[in-house]
Amino acid sequence: MATVIYDFETSGLNVYKEDVIEIGAKCIETDKVYNSLVIPMILAKAKQGIPSKITEITGITNDLLKKQGKKTLQAFLEFFNFLLDIYEQYHEITLVAHNGLSFDDIFLRRMLRYVQGEGHTEFDEMFENIVFIDSLLLCRYIHHNRRGHSMKDMCALYNVTNQSAHRAMGDVNALVEIWSHLINHFKQLHADCSGTHLKYVLYL
Secondary structure, eight states: OOEEEEEESSSSSSSTTOOOOEEEEEEETOOOEEEBBBBBBHHHHHHSOSSSSHHHHHOOOHHHHHHOOOOOHHHHHHHHHHHHHHHHHSSOEEEEOOOOOOOHHHHHHHHHHHHTHHHHTTTHHHHOOOOOEEHHHHHHHHHTTTOOOOOOOOHHHHTOOOOOSSSSSHHHHHHHHHHHHHHHHHHHOOOOOHHHHHHHTTTO
């Protein structure tokens, strides 16, 4: 089993209307990473680009996306092939994102539908077998007496420095450290730390 921590930066908070503008992911078992800026469809189709508020939060500008961003289909296929290589090696992937249930996982499924619409079905089997885990739920399970469970709260709790908050790889690297602490706590309560068992415990 392989665990992949991932994070998206997006053009806004509406999970059904906004676009992914940066992808970050790291496989814990191999240390392999995928990171790319993505030219959002709103930038490709309209002149207004991403909102200034998103630039203020992430530091990602329309100019940066134009210069360094990859086209939507290219970036999505690269990311899915990154996951596919891991899947073919380990035969099981647990995908972890903080607040993934309400945010990142929804964007990811939209990405899958997009590449399927472009004629790519080679990732379907993999996605049928991926286990999605929201680390926010695990934080609430482990630290049920705490009031806050955000990335910032968990970084403070575990003394983790996020070198680049609100950038995909900055958040991924921070969550990798947090995840290690969370799993160590979970092991004290459960012998089985597989993604399947985590899902059983957290999603009852």
